[in-house]
Amino acid sequence: MNKAKRQAVIAGNWKMNKTPSEAKILLEEIIPVAKDAGCEVIACVPYVDLSVALDTVKGTNVKIGAENCHWAESGAFTGEISTGMLKEMGVEYVVIGHSERRQYFGETDETVNKRTKAALAAGLKPIVCVGELLWERECDITEEVIARQIKLDLYDVSAEDAKKTIIAYEPVWAIGTGKTATAEQAEEVCAFIRAELAKKYDEETAQAITIQYGGSMNDANAAELLSKENVDGGLIGGASLVAAKFGAIIDAATKG
Numbered sequence: 001m002n003k004a005k006r007q008a009v010i011a012g013n014w015k016m017n018k019t020p021s022e023a024k025i026l027l028e029e030i031i032p033v034a035k036d037a038g039c040e041v042i043a044c045v046p047y048v049d050l051s052v053a054l055d056t057v058k059g060t061n062v063k064i065g066a067e068n069c070h071w072a073e074s075g076a077f078t079g080e081i082s083t084g085m086l087k088e089m090g091v092e093y094v095v096i097g098h099s100e101r102r103q104y105f106g107e108t109d110e111t112v113n114k115r116t117k118a119a120l121a122a123g124l125k126p127i128v129c130v131g132e133l134l135w136e137r138e139c140d141i142t143e144e145v146i147a148r149q150i151k152l153d154l155y156d157v158s159a160e161d162a163k164k165t166i167i168a169y170e171p172v173w174a175i176g177t178g179k180t181a182t183a184e185q186a187e188e189v190c191a192f193i194r195a196e197l198a199k200k201y202d203e204e205t206a207q208a209i210t211i212q213y214g215g216s217m218n219d220a221n222a223a224e225l226l227s228k229e230n231v232d233g234g235l236i237g238g239a240s241l242v243a244a245k246f247g248a249i250i251d252a253a254t255k256g
């Protein structure tokens with residue numbers, strides 16, 4: 001199996017943007033630019049937007065994801081949302097371990113692992129984010145950091161479940177900074193992730209897993225990034241909030 005056989009996935013990560021009424025407007029703009037996509041198109045939206053988002057995309061090829069989930073089925077976890085709640089709504093994807101959650105909300109590889117396993121058990125497809133900090137890159141430990149995250153975040157996840165999981169490589173220094181990794185840097189780490197997955201599972205499993213790049217991907221740089229053998233898609237923040245830009249990234253992924 002090679003890139004051409006893997007599913008290309010373009011996912012928007014809206015972060016803490018768009019009220020429900022604004023979400024409806026943006027999705028109505030995204031639907032036409034996504035309709036001929038030769039890739040999976042996902043909008044990961046704030047919890048309160050999920051209901052209107054699912055209604056708005058009904059009958060289209062745009063899928064909806066959440067931006068986080070808890071690992072427990074239910075209980076005393078004020079402010080949290082369970083995988084069962086998301087599943088019952090019709091949500092298909094969930095972002096887990098985004099660097100903003102790791103940086104600002106105390107997310108650790110252990111909780112990323114718990115959330116990932118809970119998502120898979122509920123039949124949700126996790127988008128698990130990994131990536132190094134700037135100083136880790138400068139200290140030349142990018143591969144160590146990524147290898148550790150892959151081992152810990154996917155601990156006890158079977159090969160079968162790993163194939164339902166998307167890995168998003170997001171160098172933290174490139175997120176929201178306008179500083180994109182070069183296509184070569186993105187390819188180098190995405191290829192490394194695939195090699196780690198092959199070590200952990202086997203070559204066939206590693207070749208089947210979609211690996212995205214994320215971090216200031218936009219309409220201008222997407223084509224080059226997505227042309228790389230191990231970059232199967234993108235997790236897009238800022239540019240996913242502008243339908244024309246998101247559409248151009250979808251087109252770039254379609255050409256692949």
Ligand code: PGA
Nearest residue numbers: 175176215216236237238
């Ligand atoms: P960005 O965010 O595209 O705005 O850099 C990417 C992400 O955080 O997923």
